[in-house]
Amino acid sequence: MDLFDDAAGGSVLDPLAVRMRPRxxxxxxxxxxxxxxxxxxxxxxxxxxxxxxxxxxxxxxxPPGVGKTTIAHAVSHAEGRRFVELSAITAGVKDVREVIENARRDREVRGLTTVLFLDEIHRFSKAQQDALLPAVENRLVVLVAATTENPSFSVIAPLVSRSLVLQLKPLTEEHLRTLVTRAVSDPRGLAGQFELSEEALEYIVSVASGDARRSLTVLEAAAASAKAEKDSGAPVIEERHAAEAAQAAVVRYDRAGDQHYDVISAFIKSIRGSDPDAALHYLARMISAGEDPRFICRRVVISASEDIGMADPNALTVAVSAQTAVERIGMPEGRIPLAQAVVYLALAPKSNASYMGINKALADVKAGKSGEVPPHLRDAHYPGAKGLGHGVGYKYSHDFPHSVSPQQYLPDSLVGTQYYDPTDNGYEKGMAERLAILQQLREPK
Structure with a gap:
């Protein structure tokens, strides 16, 4: 039997972690x-x-790899049940309604109860979660929802109140040893065709960090590596095979790891570099890998101000509108307004002048360069304020031509300091010209 032959009637293409899923x-x-x-x-x-x-x-x-999907499958195996699996990353309200309609038909015609496994439910918007409520309340479906985030914050209260919330614990090293050794001998796994050294076992347990799926993914890759080196006899999986496999097996987009930051960095830099194709590519990678769309939206909004700013003030409006749209319609449809915003930002003229301006101002404040607020700008609404000189001599801007009053605004110690240095890009070119005029009009007479 080949390493990847179907030892237990499942698909030969199924990963080891899927073939070894508890029945x-x-x-x-x-x-x-x-x-x-x-x-x-x-x-x-x-x-x-x-x-x-x-x-x-x-x-x-x-956390990932502790048995959420396995438990869902176990629940579905009860007599008279039909199992349907959806991922909140790719499913929408239309998919949910289709499952509910099929569940109604199966109950009426075939007497079956539908178990709906919804992975990563925290990625569903409020509207998408609301669509589940009637079916859950009427027990038209048995919802088994999985999440890596606290449901008190990521799942709507009506769903939480109608469900049994169970917290799964990370697997211990002993649990992982049991899983790995079982996979080596089980007919559904490596079927006893490999030997696993103690050092390799401990290495796999160590790098898995409580994640059963990862431990079996590394084992499978290590077995393939050991098999490639062995001409005859039972291949021995050594620690070096496991170490090599641990690197090759990291195919997931780890939201807490380096790849997470590498891809989001490339995404933002592609927008900044005015390359819409690259920006869409990295956006697609994040969406496909299950990145939280709220995180992506926040970064898009930041980019609109940091990298485009006053060169195209509408960029911020577009970005915030996309963020609102994603929150309201959820994924996968949310990818559409998100992509529109990304293309707009990538093609927009660029300026970081306002971003650099606030950074310079903050640096001065942190360095103690604050100075006293000029007396004529101080609050003068309370009794006795004028006796202290507060507000005395203030010139109301709307009483002057162009609504610009000739007076000092910065503290004495900072007079002449310029934080905002506009570029000649896009809309900001006009702002630069206007600023020069305003500076002349503000000069105290």
């Missing part, structure tokens, strides 16, 4: 605090008809 709650490693006899989760997953009738929706909250 029932009893095979689940870890999460003993949720799977003990008589626990709500076990009652939900058991095949007793009472479990179907009294099925309650569940929100599974925990």
């Amino acid at each position: 029932s709650i009893n095979e689940l490693v870890g999460q003993d605090h949720l799977t003990f006899k008589g626990s709500p989760l076990r009652q939900l997953a058991e095949s007793d008809p009472r479990g179907v009738a009294g099925a309650t929706s569940v929100i599974l909250y925990g």
Whole structure:
């Protein structure tokens, strides 16, 4: 049998982590605090008809690779249930409504209860989550939602109140050892065709950091490497194979790792560099990898002010409008206004003058260059203020030509300091000309 032959009837293309997914709650490693006899989760997953009738929706909250998807599959295996899986990264309200309609038909015609597994529910907008409420409330579907974020903050309150919220714990090193050694011998896994050195086992457990999926991904890549070196006999997976595999197996976009920052950096620099094609490419990579669209929107809004600024003031309006649109319609449709904003920003004239201006001003303030507020600019609305000289001599700008009053605004110690240095780009060129005129009009007479 070849390493990637189907040992247990599944697809030969399935990754090892998928082939080794526990087939029932009893095979689940870890999460003993949720799977003990008589626990709500076990009652939900058991095949007793009472479990179907009294099925309650569940929100599974925990880090990646600890069994959320596995638990969802286990719940669906009860008799009289149909399993449907959606990812909040790619699904929209239309997909949710289609599942609900099919669930209604299956219950009426076939007597089946639909288990809807919704991965990364925190990526659904409020409107998208609202679409689930009637079906959950009427138990038309048993919702098993997975999230890596605290549902109290990322899931709407009505869904939380109608669901059983279960927090999964990171797997221990002993749990991972059990999973890896099982995968080496199990017919669905490497089927006993490989030997795994103790050093390789410990290395895999170490780099997995409590993530079962990652441990099996590294094991699979290490096995392929060991097999490529062995002409005959059972290949031995050594630590060096695991070390090489740990590098090659990092195919995910890690939201907390270097690639996360590399891609967002390239994205922003592509906008700044006026390359809409590159900006769209990196945007697509982030969306496909499951980056939080709210994070992307924040960076787009920042770029609109930092890199475009007064060269095209409308850029900020476009960016904020895209952010609002994404929040209201959610993903995947949110990619459309987001892409529009990214293209607009990339093609817009560029200026960082306002960004540099506030940085210079902050640097002066932090260096102690503050100075006293000129007396004529001080608050004069309270009794006795004028006796202190506050507000005395203030010139109301609207009483002067062009609504510009000739008086000093900066503290004495900073007179003549210029923080805003406009460019000649886009709309800001006109602002530079206007600033020169304003400076003349402000000169005290």
